[in-house]
Amino acid sequence: MTRTLIENIRLVQNDGSLAEGSVLIEDGRIAAMSAEPLTDYTGDRFDGGGSVAMPGFIDIHIHGALGADFMDDDSAAAGTIAAALPAEGTTSFLATTLTHSPERISQAIRHGRNFMTGKEKAGAEMLGFHLEGPFIHPNQAGAQPAAYICEPSMAQLQGWFGNNLDDLKIITMAPEQDVEFKVIRELSERGVIVSAGHTTADYATIKRAQEAGLTHLTHFANAMRGLHHREIGVVGAGMLNRELFCEIIADGIHLAPDMLKLVLQVIGPERLLLITDSMRAKGLPDGSYTLGDQEVTVSGQEAVLADGTLAGSVLKMNEGVRQLKVAADISWADAIALSSGNAAQRFGISDRKGSLEHGKDADIVLVTEDFSVRHTFCRGRMSFAHDQIEDVPVD
8 A cells, every 4th residue: 555645735625715734645545634633644745835735627628738639640649648737737638639530530539548548547637538529510610620520420429439439528519510409419318418619509509409418618608609689699508507517718818807707707616617728839839830730820828820710728727727816816615616626527527536535536736826836646646746847656
C-alpha cells in the first residue's frame, strides 16, 4: 500500500468557506480528510504550502494542447495532451473530435481507445469521447470543415463506436438536421448525452428536440441562434429551460465578461460546465497552427481562421475559473461545481470524481487564491508541480 498525507492545505467547506486541513491518499484514492492533525500518522508527507485543495478539473470539450490534436494520425497525440493538462489542474477529459471524413474520425477514435486501454496511466485520465460534428448545420459550421458535414446516422455512429456505442459520452449535433429526431431519441435511450451545437435551430425546434432527449448545449452562445425579443433561439432556450446544461468558454473572447456575469446570474452555476474547447496551440507561443487541416493564427488568447472565425481557444481550465471569479465573483463552492462537480454528475462518475470525499479518486489540484496551479495529483500521483516539469511519484 502506498500512502501520502497532503497537509498544510485549506479545504472548501459545505458553506463555501475555507478551513485548514489535510488529505490522506492510499493507493490512488482519498482515504481520509481531516481538519485535525493526524498525530499518529507515520507515512510519507507532502507540504501543500497553504494552497486551496480542489477536485481535479474535468474538461469535457477539448481538442488539443502542446502541439497535439486528437484528430492527428499519431498514436502519441492523446498521451501528449494528457500529460500537458495537469499543469492547468485538469485531471480528467473527454477527447473531442472535429468534423472530418469518416476515415479520419475512425482513426481518431482508434488512437484514443488505444491510449485509454494502454499501460501508461500518468497524467490526466481520458474518460471517453465527445463527438463534435459531423452532424451539424453548414450555416453554423464555425471552424468545423464544412466539406465533411453529413446527415445524422446511427449506422455511421455504430460503425465508429460499435453497436453499443462504447466510449461515446456526448455528441454535438444540429437537431434540425435529424429528421423526426430519430437519432437524438435513440442516442438518449442508449445513455449518450446529446448536445445542440453548430445549429440554426429556433426555440421551438430545441423544445421538440428536448422531448426526444436533448439535454445539453455546446459552447453556449457560440455557433447557435442568438437571443432575440421575437424569437429567443438556442441562447434563450438555455436561459429559460431548466433541463438544459450549458458549456461555457470563459476566456473573455467567446463570451464577454459581462455575458459571463449574465449567464451566472440567469442560468446559475448548477447548470453550467466550464470547458476550454482548446486546440493544439494551447501551451505554445503565438503563431500559425492547424485545426482540421485549416490554418489558425494564434495571438494572445485568440485563435482565428483567415476570415476571423474563432477556431477554438488556447484557454486553460484554471484561467477559465479565474475569469469567472473576476467577472461574477463566484464562490469556492461554485468554482468546484463549474470546473468538476457538474461534469461528474452529468457523466455518471460522481461516485469517484468531482469532489474530495472518502473513497473517491485522489484527483486533487492545489491552487492559490487566484487559481494559479501549484500541484496536481492524478489518481494519487503528482503529475504537475509548479517548480518541476516531469511527472513525479509521491510514494
